[in-house]
Amino acid sequence: xxxxxxxxxxxxxxxxxxxxxxxxxxxxxxxxxxxxxxxxxxxxxxxxxxxxxxxxxxxxxxxxxxxxxxxxxxxxxxxxxxxxxxxxxxxxxxxxxxxxxxxxxxxxxxxxxxxxxxxxxxxxxxxxxxxxxxxxxxxxxxxxxxxxxxxxxxxxxxxxxxxxxxxxxxxxxxxxxxxxxxxxxxxxxxxxxxxxxxxxxxxxxxxxxxxxxxxxxxxxxxxxxxxxxxxxxxxxxxxxxxxxxxxxxxxxxxxxxxxxxxxxxxxxxxxxxxxxxxxxxxxxxxxxxxxxxxxxxxxxxxxxxxxxxxxxxxxxxxxxxxxxxxxxxxxxxxxxxxxxxxxxxxxxxxxxxxxxxxxxxxxxxxxxxxxxxxxxxxxxxxxxxxxxxxxxxxxxxxxxxxxxxxxxxxxxxxxxxxxxxxxxxxxxxxxxxxxxxxxxxxxxxxxxxxxxxxxxxxxxxxxxxxxxxxxxxxxxxxxxxxxxx
Numbered sequence: 195x196x197x198x199x200x201x202x203x204x205x206x207x208x209x210x211x212x213x214x215x216x217x218x219x220x221x222x223x224x225x226x227x228x229x230x231x232x233x234x235x236x237x238x239x240x241x242x243x244x245x246x247x248x249x250x251x252x253x254x255x256x257x258x259x260x261x262x263x264x265x266x267x268x269x270x271x272x273x274x275x276x277x278x279x280x281x282x283x284x285x286x287x288x289x290x291x292x293x294x295x296x297x298x299x300x301x302x303x304x305x306x307x308x309x310x311x312x313x314x315x316x317x318x319x320x321x322x323x324x325x326x327x328x329x330x331x332x333x334x335x336x337x338x339x340x341x342x343x344x345x346x347x348x349x350x351x352x353x354x355x356x357x358x359x360x361x362x363x364x365x366x367x368x369x370x371x372x373x374x375x376x377x378x379x380x381x382x383x384x385x386x387x388x389x390x391x392x393x394x395x396x397x398x399x400x401x402x403x404x405x406x407x408x409x410x411x412x413x414x415x416x417x418x419x420x421x422x423x424x425x426x427x428x429x430x431x432x433x434x435x436x437x438x439x440x441x442x443x444x445x446x447x448x449x450x451x452x453x454x455x456x457x458x459x460x461x462x463x464x465x466x467x468x469x470x471x472x473x474x475x476x477x478x479x480x481x482x483x484x485x486x487x488x489x490x491x492x493x494x495x496x497x498x499x500x501x502x503x504x505x506x507x508x509x510x511x512x513x514x515x516x517x518x519x520x521x522x523x524x525x526x527x528x529x530x531x532x533x534x535x536x537x538x539x540x541x542x543x544x545x546x547x548x549x550x551x552x553x554x555x556x557x558x559x560x561x562x563x564x565x566x567x568x569x570x571x572x573x574x575x576x577x578x579x580x581x582x583x584x585x586x587x588x589x590x591x592x593x594x595x596x597x598x599x600x601x602x603x604x605x606x607x608x609x610x611x612x613x614x615x616x617x618x619x620x621x622x623x624x625x626x627x628x629x630x631x632x633x634x635x636x637x638x639x640x641x642x643x644x645x646x647x648x649x650x651x652x653x654x655x656x657x658x659x660x661x662x663x664x665x666x667x668x669x670x671x672x673x674x675x676x677x678x679x
Contacts, residue, residue, distance in 0.1 A: 200240025204233040212259070217548070223263040223273060224545035230255050231540060231591060238587045245584070246525030249532035253282040256539060266543055281542065285534030289495040290403035294396045294530050295522075296498035297344030300476075302521045303505050304343050306513055307468045309476075310352040313338060315462065318360070319455045325372060325443040326434075332357065332376055333430050336383030340394040342476045344498075346384050350634040353380045354641060360454055361643075372443040373643040378652055381638040382433055386660075388585075388623040390426025392418035393483065393494060396530055400589040401619035403534055408541060408597055411612050415483040415494050421613075421675060422620060425667055432659045440652050468512040475501050526586075533590025541594045550598035559599065564609045564679045568668050571596060572621045576657060579624060579631060589622050613677025617664065624660055627653035 211229035216222055230252060237248050261275030285291065304310040314335045321331035332353070339349045357380060361373045388395035392402070392415050406412050465473075479501040483494055492500075505511045506518075540546045554560060559567050575592060582588045596618050600611040625632030629639040629649050638644060672678055 197240055197242055200237050200242025203240070204236035204242065207236060208233040208255075219551070220545065220548045221264070221266045221269075221543055223260050223266050224540075224543040224548060226259045226263055227256070227536075227539050227543050228545045228549070230259065231536065231545075234536060234587075235591055238584060239582060244525065245529040245587075249525075249528040252532050252536060253279075256282040256535070260539070260543075281539045282532075282535050284538050285536075286531035288403050288407075288531075288534055289493070290399035290534060291527065291531045293344075293393070293399050293495040293498055295527055296495070296502045297393065297396070298348075298522045298527070299502045299505065299518060300479075300498070301343050301345040301348035302518050303472055303512055304348070305352065305521075306517065307466065307472050308462060309469045309472050310339060310343055310349070311356060312459075312462055312465070312469065313342070314353060314356050315455055315459045318356075319452070319459060323452050324447045325445060326438060328360075328448070329375060329379055329434060329437065329443075332379045333383040333434060336380065337387055337390075337426075337430065340384065340387035340391045341480055344393040344395075346388055346395050347633045347637060349384050350380055350637045353384075354637055356458070358641060358643075359458060366448065368641075368643050370444055371441050372445070372448075374645075374648050375437050375441040375443055377638045377641060377643045378441070378648060379433065379437055381632070381634045382437075382626060382652070382656060383430060384634050385623060385625055385632060386426050386429045386433060389429075389620045390419070390423045392422075393498075395585070395623060396526070397585040397589040397622060398619060400530070400534055400537070400586060401593045401615065401622070404537060404541075404593050404597060405612055405615055407538070408594075409612050409615070412493065413612070413616065414487045416486065416488065418616070419484070421616065421672065421677060424671060425620065425663060428663060429656075429660055432663075433656060436655050436659070437652060440655070441648065471510075471512050472505070475504055529584070530586055533586055537590045537594040541598070546594045546598040547602070549595050550602050553595070553599055554602050559603055560606045564607075564614070565665070565668055567600075567603060567609065568614060568617060568678070569665055571599065571618055572661060572664055575618060575621045576624055576661060579622065580627065582631065585622050585625055585632060589619065592622065593619065609679050610677050613672065613675070617668065617672060617677065621661075621664060624657055626656045626660070 208229045211232065212226060216225050234248065234252055237243055257275050257279045260273055260281060261278035263273050265271055265273040317335050317338060318331045321327045335353060336349065343349045357376050361368065366372050392398055402413055479497055482490065482492060482497040486492060486494060505513060506515065557570055579588055593615065597611065597615055600609055600614050603609055604611055625635060627650055629635045629646055635649065668678055
């Protein structure tokens, strides 16, 4: 029903907003971009059209509706479609889009060489055949691959066939609790490490882009890791206990499990030349990421472009453009660029400031402490995420608004806008509850080993623990790091 009528509903909401009187403190351009934002949220939530098609529609609406609006800087004349088109395409010229594109190339290289599969199997071969140890292995694989495969969907897509193969080799039913707990662990561990590692997820790049453009601060790979990795590590332990408690496997040990993994490794054979090349490139890239601002001046995006360039060089590299071009999700890249364009325009037209003021007044945030503000905004993002199938879209819609709210609050009492925005981005990665809350959840759900009920009954406790941990670390570790005020 949502898919069928989502586009109509979005269009009706947009029309209503266009014909409403312009509120005090909001420009006509700002009102129209808010209408486009609500239209976008509706078609993203209902998945009325595919994400690439939604990107084209949004850019067109921004070009026409903003082009026919008075210029916010000079209200006596229209902004013009050529100027408005620059707003619509502005997101595609950011380093964040380049980094996400580079991450997709790295993911393709991992799949081509089979290095991701080898890493997963080697880890699983070391942990034994007890079911709780296999679970630890699955979570550990999610952690390790997060360093090397900067795409959540790619990591999960790599892990799913490996885990399915192990389940088959163990002779366990696909409808068993063992199969369900392993598959849910694949999705949730990757979502958790989206928080821990800056380059693990595309949505982080959106937040970082807005922080850099609007607040003038570049967060390095190492700074993000120091702040976020302890959270992800604690949540990984919590995930282990929650899953074992709520979906306990039928048996404590799988007979023949070690042999099954060894057989899969044997089938892979020795490391190929391309795997060795990719391992060297990946470790070099990881070293440069971790040491940016410390031993060299290169930023994360430049390092990624360097790695991709080496991968594509004749003789030295491991793949060519012809191989890559049909394996990249260009539509995802379009959504990413459009999301940044929309968020930037919401900021440029002061629409984000107007929404921020409305939210601040509604919740009376000026009277709250920094801790209270973080608690309210985090809860707000968790609830609104239930309606989103893409954390990328959620970041594009919400992070500019969060920045404006924090800027308004900062005028009354001091808060660390950069640190608080980064923590709120962590919360946007919480797609734990519904299969439709994240692409990686859908990949796991499509295996028919888990039900929506399995996701909900494990996802709610995971989300509650994650929220409480956000509050605990805000009161302690992040406060000590100076990220709160």
